[in-house]
Amino acid sequence: MTAGRLRVTAAGAAGTVTGSCHHVDAPEGELLVDCGLFQGPRTLEDRNREPFPFDPERLDTVLLTHAHLDHVGRLPKLVADGFRGRALAAPGTREIAEVILRDAAKIAAEDYERALRKARRAGREDEVAPPPYDEEDVDRAVEAIDTIGYGEPVSVAGLRVRLRSAGHVVGSAWLELEDERGTVAFSGDLGNRESLLHPTAEPVAGARAVVCEGTYGDRRHRSREATRAELKEVLARAADAGGRVLIPTFALERTQAVLFEIGRLQRAGDVPELPVFLDSPMATRMTEAYRARPEAFRSEVRRRFEAGDDPFAPPRFRATASAEASRELNDLDEPAIVLAGSGMMTGGRILHHLKHHLWKPTTQLIVVGYQARGTLGRALVGGARSVRIFGDEIAARAEIHTIGGLSAHADADDLKAWLGGSPDAAVHLVHGEEDALTSFRDDLRGEGRDAALLREDRPVDL
Numbered sequence: 047m048t049a050g051r052l053r054v055t056a057a058g059a060a061g062t063v064t065g066s067c068h069h070v071d072a073p074e075g076e077l078l079v080d081c082g083l084f085q086g087p088r089t090l091e092d093r094n095r096e097p098f099p100f101d102p103e104r105l106d107t108v109l110l111t112h113a114h115l116d117h118v119g120r121l122p123k124l125v126a127d128g129f130r131g132r133a134l135a136a137p138g139t140r141e142i143a144e145v146i147l148r149d150a151a152k153i154a155a156e157d158y159e160r161a162l163r164k165a166r167r168a169g170r171e172d173e174v175a176p177p178p179y180d181e182e183d184v185d186r187a188v189e190a191i192d193t194i195g196y197g198e199p200v201s202v203a204g205l206r207v208r209l210r211s212a213g214h215v216v217g218s219a220w221l222e223l224e225d226e227r228g229t230v231a232f233s234g235d236l237g238n239r240e241s242l243l244h245p246t247a248e249p250v251a252g253a254r255a256v257v258c259e260g261t262y263g264d265r266r267h268r269s270r271e272a273t274r275a276e277l278k279e280v281l282a283r284a285a286d287a288g289g290r291v292l293i294p295t296f297a298l299e300r301t302q303a304v305l306f307e308i309g310r311l312q313r314a315g316d317v318p319e320l321p322v323f324l325d326s327p328m329a330t331r332m333t334e335a336y337r338a339r340p341e342a343f344r345s346e347v348r349r350r351f352e353a354g355d356d357p358f359a360p361p362r363f364r365a366t367a368s369a370e371a372s373r374e375l376n377d378l379d380e381p382a383i384v385l386a387g388s389g390m391m392t393g394g395r396i397l398h399h400l401k402h403h404l405w406k407p408t409t410q411l412i413v414v415g416y417q418a419r420g421t422l423g424r425a426l427v428g429g430a431r432s433v434r435i436f437g438d439e440i441a442a443r444a445e446i447h448t449i450g451g452l453s454a455h456a457d458a459d460d461l462k463a464w465l466g467g468s469p470d471a472a473v474h475l476v477h478g479e480e481d482a483l484t485s486f487r488d489d490l491r492g493e494g495r496d497a498a499l500l501r502e503d504r505p506v507d508l
């Protein structure tokens with residue numbers, strides 16, 4: 047290795063949004079930025095079983111930008127494959143990663159058992175690959191995660207590394223890697239400047255090169271005020287209708303943003319104080335992790351903590367942990383708001399609520415996140431008249447509303463604002479579908495910037 051060289055090789059999330067993992071060959075060792083899971087089509091998910099294109103035993107450190115599965119999901123496999131170093135992350139990431147990794151391991155084990163039973167009946171059990179890791183690997187991966195504060199310099203493989211706040215989810219960071227020639231930055235996932243919960247990401251100042259995400263490099267989000275007005279209108283209408291309000295939710299970030307806003311609107315008297323139930327054990331655990339990090343939030347949220355309130359608990363709030371408490375909600379005889387997973391209505395407790403209430407015209411279904419093609423959520427948003435849930439045909443008579451501005455991701459303007467502090471930096475784009483990345487690259491080049499897509503087969507020297 048040449049002294050002073052900083053060679054970056056993508057091992058995921060190049061030309062796609064999942065599997066974030068970048069290998070860095072540094073002056074005094076090797077490190078990784080993120081170690082995420084590939085998610086989506088089968089061909090992509092099969093990559094989670096492939097050997098890493100580097101030797102895990104030789105790695106000094108893994109720097110984690112945040113706890114989303116597409117950024118930490120292969121850490122247990124890395125440990126299983128021989129990694130013995132430490133993983134460094136911002137406060138909150140370890141707790142959230144533990145919940146996410148355990149849930150993913152459980153789902154992978156269940157999927158495997160199901161596939162195996164099916165394959166046995168066909169006499170093809172050899173063709174079913176076991177999950178890439180098990181519960182024990184998850185224990186060791188979580189054990190390997192150490193926390194460092196934002197801005198606190200640490201020495202890694204001959205570099206000075208600092209985490210900077212990214213405003214995406216609790217514990218999210220972008221990374222500053224400093225050598226004798228200056229600094230190189232990795233964006234991780236950057237937050238939406240119009241986030242209800244988080245302050246804007248710290249801008250990247252004076253970097254010579256940046257590895258930057260481009261998830262929504264071709265989009266513009268709605269403003270915070272517009273999103274708030276929309277949610278207020280829908281909740282007021284829902285209260286008038288007098289039925290059940292169902293909000294399919296994503297456990298991390300979206301749940302807490304929606305709970306915060308419902309509580310704010312109810313306390314301000316802008317919408318009636320309906321009871322609010324969080325019917326998701328995973329989202330409840332995430333909300334606890336959020337509650338433990340008051341410093342992570344915008345001043346508006348922090349003020350509620352300072353006043354001794356829980357910003358994520360509306361006035362009549364209850365988390366229903368047990369399956370029995372969840373079932374009891376079916377018999378509840380007053381209008382109520384229920385948040386339950388999964389966010390795209392592909393599984394989880396929301397399906398029980400939909401089965402009981404989707405067919406009633408007084409029910410309001412509020413969709414607060416992206417619905418991928420092929421999901422029940424997409425079918426309902428697309429206007430399906432009836433759907434199948436647990437084998438039964440259920441009429442879709444509920445009123446369906448979509449709230450668009452709650453994304454936790456930076457849009458094109460947010461990304462440009464962040465990059466603005468380093469006008470001369472070469473920008474290497476990752477973490478986006480090909481169309482979003484090329485559109486953002488052309489946009490940057492149009493402004494005279496040096497920008498290109500990072501490819502897995504083409505390492506770059508930064």
Ligand SMILES: [Zn+2]
Nearest residue numbers: 112114214235
């Ligand atoms: Zn993320």
